[in-house]
Amino acid sequence: MxxxxxxxxxxxxxxxxxxxxxxxxxxxxxxxxxxxxxxxxxxxxxxxxxxxxxxxxxxxxxxxxxxxxxxxxxxxxxxxxxxxxxxxxxxxxxxxxxxxxxxxxxxxxxxxTVLPGHSRIPPVASTERLRDMGATAAALQAVPLPPRAALPLRSRSISDVDFAAQRREKGTTALMTAAEERLERLPAPGGPTVFVHGDLWFGNTLWSGDRCTGLVDWDCAGAGSPGIDLGSARFDAALMFGLPAAEEVLAGWQRAAGRRAEQVAYWDVVAALGTLADMAFCVPALHDQGRPDLDADLLGQRRDAFLRTALHRLDAGQA
Missing domain, CATH: 3.30.200 (Phosphorylase Kinase; domain 1)
Structure with missing residues (x-):
C-alpha cells in the first residue's frame, strides 16, 4: 500500500x-x-x-x-x-x-538493527521478485495470532486511516462507490486470525537482487486474515508494474503457503479501497522510492483496472 x-x-x-x-x-x-x-x-x-x-x-x-x-x-x-x-x-x-x-x-x-538491502522500487520487476513478495506475505500467515492490545484485530491495511470518509470529503468515483456498496452486502471472511504486517507494499520491503531481505514499518501490524497482506501486496504490484504482476504475487504466495489462497477477489477490493480517488496523494512517496515515472493518472488507471477485475471475479463467484 x-x-x-x-x-x-x-x-x-x-x-x-x-x-x-x-x-x-x-x-x-x-x-x-x-x-x-x-x-x-x-x-x-x-x-x-x-x-x-x-x-x-x-x-x-x-x-x-x-x-x-x-x-x-x-x-x-x-x-x-x-x-x-x-x-x-x-x-x-x-x-x-x-x-x-x-x-x-x-x-x-x-x-x-540494520537490515541488508534497499527499498528502491525498480521500473520493471522480474517474476522472481514478484513471487518472492508473495512468499514473504505467506511467511506471515504461517504465524497464528489472536488479537491483543498492542496487536489488535485488523480488517484491512492501514486501519487507522478512514479512506472512505476522506473520499466522501474530497470526492470519489462511481467505481469506488460501487465497490464500497458491493462489500457492504458481503459478510467479512471469517477464520482464525494470523500475524499481519498491515501495510505490505514494496516501499516497506528491502531487497538484495530479487530476494526480499526484510520488512520495515510494522506500526500497522496486528491480527487478521491472511488476505489483508496478500491483497495489499497484489494491489501494490499492480500499481507498480501493471495488472499481470498481481498474479505472480499470488503464485508466489500459494507456492510458499502450500495451499490455494481464499477470498482473493474480496481482499483485492479491500486493498484497492485503501486509496483516495485522486492517486496524487501517494505520488511523492513513490518518487522517493525511485519511481518518478509513476503519476496520478497512470496510478488511477491501474487502480481502477485492478478494482474492476476484482469486482468481476466477485460477481462471477470466483475466489
Missing part, C-alpha cells in the same frame, strides 16, 4: 543530546554516536553509526511524540510486532531497545 505510515514522520528534524545518549547507552560497550543520517527526506527515521565499532556498528532509530496518543499506539504496535517477528524468525529487524513513554530518550524511541 502506497499510503505508508512512517513512525513519527515530521516530528523530529534534529536529534537531541538526550536521545543520542539513550541510543549509545542502549547499544552499550562505552560507544558514542559517530554519525547520523536521515533516511526519509533527510530526517526521521535515522541511521545511527557508532564508534568504536563493537557488537553494533549501526542501528535504525525511530522517534515520535509522546504527547500524541496515535504515536504512542503505533510505537507500541511496532515493538510488539518486532518481538513476534523475532520469535518466529521472520524477515524483520532485531529490536535493540525501546522507550515507549519518552522518559529516558526525551521522545518515543525504537532502536533496531
Amino acid at each position: 502506497v499510503f505508508s505510515r512512517v513512525l513519527g514522520v515530521g516530528y523530529v528534524r534534529e536529534l537531541s543530546e538526550q536521545v543520542l545518549r539513550w541510543a549509545a547507552g542502549a547499544v552499550g560497550g562505552d560507544v558514542r554516536v559517530a554519525a547520523v543520517t536521515g533516511l526519509r527526506q533527510g530526517a526521521n527515521p535515522w541511521l545511527v553509526e557508532f564508534e568504536p565499532a563493537g557488537r553494533v556498528e549501526a542501528a535504525v532509530l525511530r522517534l515520535g511524540d509522546p504527547a500524541d496518543p496515535g504515536h504512542r499506539q503505533r510505537f507500541a504496535t511496532e515493538v510488539a510486532a518486532l518481538r513476534v517477528a523475532g520469535d518466529h524468525r521472520l524477515p524483520a529487524a532485531g529490536l535493540i531497545a525501546a522507550d515507549l513513554d519518552g522518559a529516558a530518550a526525551g521522545a518515543l524511541a525504537v532502536l533496531t
Whole structure:
C-alpha cells in the first residue's frame, strides 16, 4: 500500500543530546554516536553509526511524540510486532531497545538493527521478485495470532486511516462507490486470525537482487486474515508494474503457503479501497522510492483496472 505510515514522520528534524545518549547507552560497550543520517527526506527515521565499532556498528532509530496518543499506539504496535517477528524468525529487524513513554530518550524511541538491502522500487520487476513478495506475505500467515492490545484485530491495511470518509470529503468515483456498496452486502471472511504486517507494499520491503531481505514499518501490524497482506501486496504490484504482476504475487504466495489462497477477489477490493480517488496523494512517496515515472493518472488507471477485475471475479463467484 502506497499510503505508508512512517513512525513519527515530521516530528523530529534534529536529534537531541538526550536521545543520542539513550541510543549509545542502549547499544552499550562505552560507544558514542559517530554519525547520523536521515533516511526519509533527510530526517526521521535515522541511521545511527557508532564508534568504536563493537557488537553494533549501526542501528535504525525511530522517534515520535509522546504527547500524541496515535504515536504512542503505533510505537507500541511496532515493538510488539518486532518481538513476534523475532520469535518466529521472520524477515524483520532485531529490536535493540525501546522507550515507549519518552522518559529516558526525551521522545518515543525504537532502536533496531540494520537490515541488508534497499527499498528502491525498480521500473520493471522480474517474476522472481514478484513471487518472492508473495512468499514473504505467506511467511506471515504461517504465524497464528489472536488479537491483543498492542496487536489488535485488523480488517484491512492501514486501519487507522478512514479512506472512505476522506473520499466522501474530497470526492470519489462511481467505481469506488460501487465497490464500497458491493462489500457492504458481503459478510467479512471469517477464520482464525494470523500475524499481519498491515501495510505490505514494496516501499516497506528491502531487497538484495530479487530476494526480499526484510520488512520495515510494522506500526500497522496486528491480527487478521491472511488476505489483508496478500491483497495489499497484489494491489501494490499492480500499481507498480501493471495488472499481470498481481498474479505472480499470488503464485508466489500459494507456492510458499502450500495451499490455494481464499477470498482473493474480496481482499483485492479491500486493498484497492485503501486509496483516495485522486492517486496524487501517494505520488511523492513513490518518487522517493525511485519511481518518478509513476503519476496520478497512470496510478488511477491501474487502480481502477485492478478494482474492476476484482469486482468481476466477485460477481462471477470466483475466489
